[in-house]
Amino acid sequence: MTALRGVRVVELARPRIAFAGKLLADMGADVVLVEPPGGCPSRGYPPFVDDEPGTDRSLYWWHYNTSKRALVLDLDAADDLAAFLRLVDRADVLLESEPTTRLAQLGVDRGALRARNENLLHVAVTPYGRDDPRSDLPEVDLTILAAGGPPWSCGYDDHDLPPVRGWGNQGYHTACHFALMSILTGLLGRDSGGQFIDVSMAAACSVTTEAASYTHLVAGETVQRQTGRHAAVAPTGETQMRCGDGRYANTGVPPRRPEEFARLLAWLRESGLEAELPEAVFVEMGANWEGPFDLSLLGKDDTITAIFGAGRDAMRLLASRSSAQAFFVGCQRAGLAAGPVNAPEEAFEDEHFIARGFQVPVEHAELGRTLRYPGAPYLLPASPWAISRRAPTLDEHREEILAELLQP
Amino acid sequence: MLNTALGGIRICDFTGQLAGAGATKWLAAFGADVIRIEDPERQGRWDILRGNAPFKDERRGIDMGGAFNNHNVGKRGITLNVRTERGKELLAEIIKRCDAVTENFAAGVLERWGFGYERLKALKPDIVYVSNCGFGHTGPYAAFKTWGPIVQAVSGLTHTSALPDQPPAGWGYSYMDHTGGYYMAMAIMLALLHRRRTGEGQWVDLACTESALTLHGPALLNHVVNGRGTRSEGGLNSNRSQWQPMAPHGIYPCAGEDDWIALACRDDDDWQLLVSLIGAEAARADWRASAGRVADQDALDALIGGWCAQQDKFDLQARLRALPIPVAAVMKPAERIDGEHAVGGDALWPTVTHSAMGEVRVDGQPVRFSKTDWSYERAGPCLGEHTEAVLGELLGLSAADVANLRDEGVV
Numbered sequence: 022m023t024a025l026r027g028v029r030v031v032e033l034a035r036p037r038i039a040f041a042g043k044l045l046a047d048m049g050a051d052v053v054l055v056e057p058p059g060g061c062p063s064r065g066y067p068p069f070v071d072d073e074p075g076t077d078r079s080l081y082w083w084h085y086n087t088s089k090r091a092l093v094l095d096l097d098a099a100d101d102l103a104a105f106l107r108l109v110d111r112a113d114v115l116l117e118s119e120p121t122t123r124l125a126q127l128g129v130d131r132g133a134l135r136a137r138n139e140n141l142l143h144v145a146v147t148p149y150g151r152d153d154p155r156s157d158l159p160e161v162d163l164t165i166l167a168a169g170g171p172p173w174s175c176g177y178d179d180h181d182l183p184p185v186r187g188w189g190n191q192g193y194h195t196a197c198h199f200a201l202m203s204i205l206t207g208l209l210g211r212d213s214g215g216q217f218i219d220v221s222m223a224a225a226c227s228v229t230t231e232a233a234s235y236t237h238l239v240a241g242e243t244v245q246r247q248t249g250r251h252a253a254v255a256p257t258g259e260t261q262m263r264c265g266d267g268r269y270a271n272t273g274v275p276p277r278r279p280e281e282f283a284r285l286l287a288w289l290r291e292s293g294l295e296a297e298l299p300e301a302v303f304v305e306m307g308a309n310w311e312g313p314f315d316l317s318l319l320g321k322d323d324t325i326t327a328i329f330g331a332g333r334d335a336m337r338l339l340a341s342r343s344s345a346q347a348f349f350v351g352c353q354r355a356g357l358a359a360g361p362v363n364a365p366e367e368a369f370e371d372e373h374f375i376a377r378g379f380q381v382p383v384e385h386a387e388l389g390r391t392l393r394y395p396g397a398p399y400l401l402p403a404s405p406w407a408i409s410r411r412a413p414t415l416d417e418h419r420e421e422i423l424a425e426l427l428q429p
Numbered sequence: 430m431l432n433t434a435l436g437g438i439r440i441c442d443f444t445g446q447l448a449g450a451g452a453t454k455w456l457a458a459f460g461a462d463v464i465r466i467e468d469p470e471r472q473g474r475w476d477i478l479r480g481n482a483p484f485k486d487e488r489r490g491i492d493m494g495g496a497f498n499n500h501n502v503g504k505r506g507i508t509l510n511v512r513t514e515r516g517k518e519l520l521a522e523i524i525k526r527c528d529a530v531t532e533n534f535a536a537g538v539l540e541r542w543g544f545g546y547e548r549l550k551a552l553k554p555d556i557v558y559v560s561n562c563g564f565g566h567t568g569p570y571a572a573f574k575t576w577g578p579i580v581q582a583v584s585g586l587t588h589t590s591a592l593p594d595q596p597p598a599g600w601g602y603s604y605m606d607h608t609g610g611y612y613m614a615m616a617i618m619l620a621l622l623h624r625r626r627t628g629e630g631q632w633v634d635l636a637c638t639e640s641a642l643t644l645h646g647p648a649l650l651n652h653v654v655n656g657r658g659t660r661s662e663g664g665l666n667s668n669r670s671q672w673q674p675m676a677p678h679g680i681y682p683c684a685g686e687d688d689w690i691a692l693a694c695r696d697d698d699d700w701q702l703l704v705s706l707i708g709a710e711a712a713r714a715d716w717r718a719s720a721g722r723v724a725d726q727d728a729l730d731a732l733i734g735g736w737c738a739q740q741d742k743f744d745l746q747a748r749l750r751a752l753p754i755p756v757a758a759v760m761k762p763a764e765r766i767d768g769e770h771a772v773g774g775d776a777l778w779p780t781v782t783h784s785a786m787g788e789v790r791v792d793g794q795p796v797r798f799s800k801t802d803w804s805y806e807r808a809g810p811c812l813g814e815h816t817e818a819v820l821g822e823l824l825g826l827s828a829a830d831v832a833n834l835r836d837e838g839v840v
Contacts, residue, residue: 084646187590210434224795365585
């Protein structure tokens with residue numbers, strides 16, 4: 022039994038909301054994707070299977086549209102608009118990202134839709150909110166993120182280098198996460214009937230910047246970007262270390278408790294490296310410290326600052342003598358949080374994720390291939406996440422969906 | 430009483446930091462009764478944000494943490510010492526009256542307290558239990574610990590945020606604490622929906638690294654299908670387009686102090702619009718088609734960068750919006766929160782009245798519900814602020830009972 026079985030969703034295809042539809046569909050919702058004539062533009066996005074472009078060959082399309090069914094409807098044509106409305110009449114959720122005036126121009130604005138289906142959760146995910154004219158400006162993931170604030174906090178100590186936007190459509194994803202939370206909230210609160218839910222993509226990114234926002238809100242201060250670690254008001258010590266194999270590891274929050282300094286000291290000694298580190302004496306002081314450190318004195322109290330600096334120096338020395346993966350495992354065995362800076366594909370092939378079943382097979386019968394896909398973001402044993410089918414080919418489910426509309 | 434979407438749902442909440450607290454913040458904003466349980470002996474310091482900067486008016490203290498307040502608005506807070514037998518008894522009674530138990534401890538902590546899933550189920554057969562930890566409760570790394578930046582490193586998010594010939598830039602904040610919290614909120618609500626339909630509870634094992642790994646879908650399929658990875662000689666430039674052949678696509682310097690602008694040309698039409706502003710030096714024949722621009726991005730970026738560098742970022746944003754092509758100034762916190770270019774209205778940054786800090790602004794929710802919208806009914810709780818109220822309301826304890834418990838070190 023899937024958590025969203027029986028929940029009917031109509032998604033008006035736009036690349037920026039496809040991930041929300043996928044999250045619903047992989048939890049068992051019946052997501053009907055309505056594409057414009059010619060198909061959603063993301064069918065044309067690289068990469069392609071075997072590098073050959075084609076309407077049904079985009080891996081981008083494949084990923085974002087698993088478990089959905091699809092048909093093409095030209096909403097500017099009366100018959101197709103009528104079919105769309107019949108779909109919405111039966112739906113629990115309409116997920117769309119249309120320009121501000123598009124639905125009104127079609128005569129199907131939020132009021133008209135809810136008048137037809139009073140239980141409809143009508144969810145609009147737009148760059149700045151449904152009624153903000155900035156939502157009609159062209160955008161890409163890069164500009165949504167820049168407007169929302171994340172790149173301000175990301176980059177390098179050297180501020181002659183530009184702020185950095187991370188890959189992966191994370192601006193779109195963040196908006197889709199809020200769309201999902203909103204839809205699930207709306208479904209749990211269905212006693213109130215349907216409603217209109219307005220999700221702003223730039224606002225979603227803007228409340229997903231951690232200290233950048235609340236440091237301004239609470240203290241009126243501005244964080245500054247730093248290489249490979251949190252942006253901060255005052256410079257902090259590095260946490261990203263280059264390892265012996267040329268790869269990097271992240272030490273997150275370096276040792277900050279006496280027992281962590283003790284384990285670090287023990288690891289230094291086991292590795293025979295204590296003599297190479299003059300600062301080891303401060304690591305030892307940290308290990309013998311009584312009670313917790315007052316972290317607010319970091320950078321102010323010389324001893325505490327020296328101890329924390331020595332903790333970093335010890336980590337750096339240990340990192341330089343091992344591979345990123347070995348450093349990670351060594352740190353963790355010593356009770357110190359750390360992680361290798363993996364490429365996504367390296368994480369995908371890591372034994373831990375394989376053991377947890379993260380790689381899931383998806384059949385592409387028309388290609389005669391079964392391919393490994395990324396798996397579940399959460400494990401719900403009683404109502405499991407699953408890819409029920411590969412992404413739809415163009416207009417694949419037209420007859421099936423239109424036939425369902427004729428049923429009472 | 431306000432009409433809320435999640436009214437009537439009660440959460441026994443052990444979450445902290447951002448990865449957990451962010452999840453139950455959402456639930457509280459929509460009316461769930463989130464009861465946050467903290468350790469009186471350590472003054473709730475397991476959550477390192479409690480009592481840590483930023484501080485309002487530089488006033489310090491265990492109840493003064495600005496981030497803690499930000500992530501815990503709308504919740505009630507009680508103290509309970511689960512090292513004591515009486516504390517365990519009270520916790521059991523609270524759990525019997527809750528719909529869900531939530532935590533983001535390291536794997537196995539709740540089990541060691543004697544409150545693993547089997548015990549929770551014995552107390553409340555249809556309980557929803559959602560644990561959120563870095564690597565999940567199974568697998569070779571289950572015992573390993575993480576923070577947000579480590580989750581980002583392990584899952585590939587750090588590697589894929591970089592400029593060429595530089596170490597990874599990564600994410601300059603805990604993107605995966607936020608996002609892990611979003612997945613945790615989804616998981617709680619999915620399990621509650623399942624329970625509503627079937628009467629069945631469950632334990633959701635959420636591994637933050639796994640949630641993060643789902644955020645690279647096309648790259649992972651490109652690896653599986655085409656055998657192509659994301660490492661290359663010289664490194665990647667994540668300000669450039671990852672998939673569609675868009676150029677220019679980057680972040681360029683502007684005239685002000687650390688001022689930058691992000692812009693992109695999605696196609697040749699966008700490029701022609703941009704050329705109409707830049708003028709002759711951009712009107713090169715070999716840049717007319719997308720393939721030519723993508724192949725020559727270093728030169729293209731140098732030209733665009735030089736052109737932008739003479740201009741005010743908001744003036745330039747206005748001129749490029751008028752074309753229009755995709756553009757956004759890289760917003761500084763003060764710019765996107767306050768002032769004429771702000772991303773949302775004041776409603777996105779509501780003011781709450783905190784019992785110790787006074788009035789303070791917090792992150793709102795970037796959504797509007799036409800009927801059952803979110804609101805923050807209270808600020809983040811001071812340590813044990815609602816102990817008496819909650820134990821009275823849920824378990825019928827009197828003020829004197831609670832005073833005794835306090836003397837005994839139970840609350």
